[in-house]
Amino acid sequence: MDKINLAWRYLKWYQDAITPFLDDYFQAKLSQAKRFGQVPYVALEHFYQLIQRGKKVRGAFMVLGYQLGGGLNEGLIIKTSLFIELLHTALLIHDDIMDQDQTRRGLAAGHVYLTQYAKERRHPNPSLFGLSNAITIADTAFYLSWQRLMESEFNDSLKVKTGRLYADYIIRLAYGQMLDVANLYQWHSDREEILKIFKYKTAEYTGSLPLILGYTLAGGVDDGIKQALRDYGLAFGWIFQIKDDILGIFGDPQKTGKGVGSDLVQAKNTILVWYVENRAKPRFRTKLAKLMGLKKLSLTQLDQAREIFTQSGAYDYAKQLADEYLDKGLKTIDKITQHKDQADLLKAFLYLAFKRDK
Amino acid sequence: MDKINLAWRYLKWYQDAITPFLDDYFQAKLSQAKRFGQVPYVALEHFYQLIQRGKKVRGAFMVLGYQLGGGLNEGLIIKTSLFIELLHTALLIHDDIMDQDQTRRGLAAGHVYLTQYAKERRHPNPSLFGLSNAITIADTAFYLSWQRLMESEFNDSLKVKTGRLYADYIIRLAYGQMLDVANLYQWHSDREEILKIFKYKTAEYTGSLPLILGYTLAGGVDDGIKQALRDYGLAFGWIFQIKDDILGIFGDPQKTGKGVGSDLVQAKNTILVWYVENRAKPRFRTKLAKLMGLKKLSLTQLDQAREIFTQSGAYDYAKQLADEYLDKGLKTIDKITQHKDQADLLKAFLYLAFKRDK
Numbered sequence: 001m002d003k004i005n006l007a008w009r010y011l012k013w014y015q016d017a018i019t020p021f022l023d024d025y026f027q028a029k030l031s032q033a034k035r036f037g038q039v040p041y042v043a044l045e046h047f048y049q050l051i052q053r054g055k056k057v058r059g060a061f062m063v064l065g066y067q068l069g070g071g072l073n074e075g076l077i078i079k080t081s082l083f084i085e086l087l088h089t090a091l092l093i094h095d096d097i098m099d100q101d102q103t104r105r106g107l108a109a110g111h112v113y114l115t116q117y118a119k120e121r122r123h124p125n126p127s128l129f130g131l132s133n134a135i136t137i138a139d140t141a142f143y144l145s146w147q148r149l150m151e152s153e154f155n156d157s158l159k160v161k162t163g164r165l166y167a168d169y170i171i172r173l174a175y176g177q178m179l180d181v182a183n184l185y186q187w188h189s190d191r192e193e194i195l196k197i198f199k200y201k202t203a204e205y206t207g208s209l210p211l212i213l214g215y216t217l218a219g220g221v222d223d224g225i226k227q228a229l230r231d232y233g234l235a236f237g238w239i240f241q242i243k244d245d246i247l248g249i250f251g252d253p254q255k256t257g258k259g260v261g262s263d264l265v266q267a268k269n270t271i272l273v274w275y276v277e278n279r280a281k282p283r284f285r286t287k288l289a290k291l292m293g294l295k296k297l298s299l300t301q302l303d304q305a306r307e308i309f310t311q312s313g314a315y316d317y318a319k320q321l322a323d324e325y326l327d328k329g330l331k332t333i334d335k336i337t338q339h340k341d342q343a344d345l346l347k348a349f350l351y352l353a354f355k356r357d358k
Numbered sequence: 359m360d361k362i363n364l365a366w367r368y369l370k371w372y373q374d375a376i377t378p379f380l381d382d383y384f385q386a387k388l389s390q391a392k393r394f395g396q397v398p399y400v401a402l403e404h405f406y407q408l409i410q411r412g413k414k415v416r417g418a419f420m421v422l423g424y425q426l427g428g429g430l431n432e433g434l435i436i437k438t439s440l441f442i443e444l445l446h447t448a449l450l451i452h453d454d455i456m457d458q459d460q461t462r463r464g465l466a467a468g469h470v471y472l473t474q475y476a477k478e479r480r481h482p483n484p485s486l487f488g489l490s491n492a493i494t495i496a497d498t499a500f501y502l503s504w505q506r507l508m509e510s511e512f513n514d515s516l517k518v519k520t521g522r523l524y525a526d527y528i529i530r531l532a533y534g535q536m537l538d539v540a541n542l543y544q545w546h547s548d549r550e551e552i553l554k555i556f557k558y559k560t561a562e563y564t565g566s567l568p569l570i571l572g573y574t575l576a577g578g579v580d581d582g583i584k585q586a587l588r589d590y591g592l593a594f595g596w597i598f599q600i601k602d603d604i605l606g607i608f609g610d611p612q613k614t615g616k617g618v619g620s621d622l623v624q625a626k627n628t629i630l631v632w633y634v635e636n637r638a639k640p641r642f643r644t645k646l647a648k649l650m651g652l653k654k655l656s657l658t659q660l661d662q663a664r665e666i667f668t669q670s671g672a673y674d675y676a677k678q679l680a681d682e683y684l685d686k687g688l689k690t691i692d693k694i695t696q697h698k699d700q701a702d703l704l705k706a707f708l709y710l711a712f713k714r715d716k
Contacts, residue, residue, distance in 0.1 A: 033533060037537045039536045091497075123540075128542075129539060129540070136452070136532055142500050143532065150518055150525060164508045167508060174494050174501065175498070176394070177494050181487060182395070
């Protein structure tokens with residue numbers, strides 16, 4: 001538990017450190033938006049609320065990657081790391097449209113919020129208004145993200161190097177997202193594709209990307225360390241994703257800020273579903289099939305699903321898989337750093353992903 | 359007419375010059391997408407078809423801006439200019455979702471094409487599939503666009519400078535887009551907002567942006583020339599937009615590749631509508647109101663609308679406004695260049711925007 005606290009403290013430190021900058025940044029951006037008109041202002045205001053409430057794991061990882069690369073200008077990397085958080089919130093807004101999720105981080109999802117706004121003002125087509133402006137505020141934020149990187153005070157060569165990596169990763173992520181969408185609402189899916197979704201949509205993006213971007217911004221060029229960071233990030237991301245899938249069924253919506261069971265409604269290929277589909281006894285598949293893709297899931301049905309996942313072995317399998325990635329992740333650490341403090345922190349983050357309940 | 363030919367020839371030269379690179383580029387990107395899966399491949403393939411069929415005015419303008427800045431490496435700027443065309447096609451895909459347009463450049467719009475694809479494969483939710491993948495292929499292309507700029511062979515300092523301008527402009531464009539969406543389906547709109555939409559969504563983006571980006575990539579730093587390029591681009595863009603609005607009502611869909619009359623169905627605030635609303639006799643407003651925002655527009659109703667725009671003076675007003683911007687644009691030219699050939703070409707592009715029928 002001490003180990004985890006180290007990671008919590010680091011995350012908390014980062015959240016606190018970025019807050020004043022985040023506030024200044026959005027104050028400036030909001031007054032620019034206001035000069036354009038009410039709708040850009042309202043959309044950006046909601047975006048600001050969403051980004052404030054994020055866990056900011058990716059931003060913190062970028063700072064950590066920078067420190068692992070020997071970077072010493074904390075103020076600079078913290079301000080710059082906002083670019084990955086701008087991207088992340090933008091992606092979530094598009095994601096919530098695709099998944100038809102209603103809430104995000106305890107608030108209305110972007111399109112839901114903007115639809116509601118239009119309804120209150122008797123706009124003749126509120127849901128199109130909500131959809132369109134949610135698409136566009138996220139598009140705006142992609143460019144705010146690039147603007148943040150480009151106008152940071154790193155030297156131009158580091159910015160371009162980082163920008164290239166950033167683009168490469170997000171293109172892969174986007175393809176992962178398309179596979180995810182294609183497999184939504186049809187759970188009898190291509191086994192290889194599901195694994196690719198896990199890898200590119202979450203693991204690589206959540207873990208490897210921010211660490212490597214931060215390392216690059218510090219001027220880090222050691223290929224061995226880069227590879228180890230990538231592996232560490234993948235392990236972290238896998239654990240993160242597995243926990244996400246578990247929390248999506250067994251979690252407490254008060255803590256996660258997301259609806260429980262929506263993965264089932266969307267017939268999403270989580271690791272739990274994947275196990276039942278590919279490894280469990282046929283009777284569990286039959287039972288689960290009845291609960292997948294329903295318009296609404298009752299609490300009783302949610303309990304049934306939980307039982308299926310527990311009794312079929314899916315839950316244990318997911319936990320065991322997380323265990324394996326924990327081991328894999330731990331093994332990369334001595335290739336990344338010889339500093340005990342840094343190693344402890346990297347360990348702590350793996351345990352944090354492993355133990356998180358939100 | 360000779361004057362226009364100069365611009366047509368330049369545009370044709372650019373289209374021909376970029377084609378082999380475009381083909382190589384997409385061949386490489388398509389095989390990457392294919393390694394991910396069928397859906398990314400199909401979505402990118404359609405994107406490729408869309409980009410091929412574009413007029414490529416923006417790409418050509420970027421090359422022109424580069425030449426005006428004294429740049430001599432044609433091969434390099436042509437390859438790099440693809441980044442603005444990638445962006446433009448991406449924006450059109452999101453735009454078609456918001457405007458609910460069905461066709462684009464003579465093909466099915468992105469979301470329509472992908473919905474059809476899903477239907478043929480009996481996907482359980484084809485329209486969500488189409489919407490989601492259209493959102494995502496455009497998101498991908500935003501990052502392909504940045505990747506193209508970042509990996510071009512310009513020096514890092516020019517890339518960062520250009521990237522900053524690029525981001526600044528697109529953020530303004532996105533806010534213009536939100537105002538546009540907000541005013542869709544409600545034509546009694548804020549007069550100032552409409553003018554802002556015209557300015558940021560089209561004029562600045564179509565004309566000024568690519569010219570200034572090209573000029574910057576050539577290493578151009580003369581503030582007077584930059585301002586003149588901006589003014590020239592705005593004039594060009596205004597003419598372009600006014601013609602767009604006229605063609606949207608009076609154009610030939612065979613040539614424009616877009617449905618005629620859809621501006622009325624969407625109750626879009628075109629310059630024609632703006633005139634009837636703000637300047638024409640009340641009886642025209644009353645008549646027009648009956649034709650705005652209908653679910654479908656018959657050919658008879660389209661004719662009625664044409665009559666209203668002609669008789670109210672809206673058509674003449676739009677033509678006259680285009681005339682004024684033509685004059686404004688012509689006056690900027692001697693602040694941009696002293697070379698007769700370049701000046702003739704800049705003139706020709708203004709006349710081209712003025713006379714285009716597609």
